[in-house]
Amino acid sequence: MRSSVHLGRIFGVPVGINWSVLVIIAILVFGLAFGRFPFDYPGLPSWAYLLAGVVAALLFLGSLLAHELAHAVMAKRHGIEVAGITLWLLGGVAELRGESRTPAADLKIAGIGPLTSIAAGVVFGIAWWLVDSFGGPPLLAGMFGYLAVVNVILAVFNLIPAAPLDGGRVLRAALWRLWGDRVRAAVAAARAGRAFGYGLITLGFIEIFFGVGFQGLWLILLGLFLVHAASAEEQQTRLGASLHGVRAADVMSEHPIVAHPDETVAELIDRLVLRHRMSTYPLVDERGVFQGLLTLNRIRQVPRPAWTTTRLGDIACPAPEVPQARPDELFTDLLARMNGAPDGRAVVLDAEHRLIGLITPRDISHMIQTVDLRSAHPYHAPRGADLTGAFPPSGDTGHDHPRAA
Incomplete structure (x- = not known):
């Protein structure tokens, strides 16, 4: 996922937004300003609902950015280059050029994202409590309450053990530690992600069939993304293993x-x-x-x-x-x-x-097609910390790691 507009650098990491982020902003603003907020806090002028919707949408994007920055900073601490962060339709992408060399590092890089989302939820929850306790505007309190809940939901969703979600990275780290084989662990996590994606697609079609509403289309879109990202990650993992040792x-x-x-x-x-x-x-x-x-x-x-x-x-x-x-x-x-x-x-x-x-x-295509034929130069696939990622995974939703929001 490439940036359409570059916003600068934060902690040395290039940050940008893709044009598709306008879609999620529009959805959030419309749903909050003309649906949730007027229903929960009736009697206010339209501009108040619209302002609260815009502010909530921007703060939510800020939460996504904080989530991705946490991944990026932790990755840099473990010697992994971070090409940049891009916010887009389904959340955010932290593009890491390389992979963790130990299961412990893998776990830290994956787990810091959901922990950051939970921390954001706590901060917004405290803001909601303060505004509500000291008699502040109910709409303002409601906005903070919404952001607290949605950040916790984001953390929980990303902890589902299915790559490329953060939970898939956690699963990969655990299996890597258990089996001592990073390639096998990564493939297993990717397959779990593909199965989860197909499950979301199925659920989406069921909701559409029974007329539940627009949510079914969103589940299908998210499921298709996860299936594609997980399949690409498995392919990249196998390719990186086959090219291990090639100079x-x-x-x-x-x-x-x-x-x-x-x-x-x-x-x-x-x-x-x-x-x-x-x-x-x-x-x-x-x-x-x-x-x-x-x-x-x-x-x-x-x-x-x-x-x-x-x-x-x-x-x-x-x-x-x-x-x-x-x-x-x-x-x-x-x-x-x-x-x-x-x-x-x-x-x-x-x-x-x-x-x-x-x-x-x-040259790259020829090497990929012939690497298994080079009997004079056997490149044994790695089994542990000696594996360095050949490609940034296309999903972690966060690490060519997209993050589904």
């Missing part, structure tokens, strides 16, 4: 065709593009030091009249933005950094930052 040098294409940053687009097209079936051209200087990465897509964005005057270095992806690795680095570690990279490529460099090889989507 960047095992995947890269050696001696890639290179260009110089001072060449023009016209010169590159005449010299290389029309003569070789390549879509990626690393840029290096006279000493072979990596300077940037150029793709055909970037070349196509240059107007034809500007080909003779546009330098390759001016349109290439800058070197710091390209994922880089040493030849002996584990490919799973590099793959985690490649997630979300501008051009989907990585380069392999030596200690002097000279280019050794290039890793493209085609």
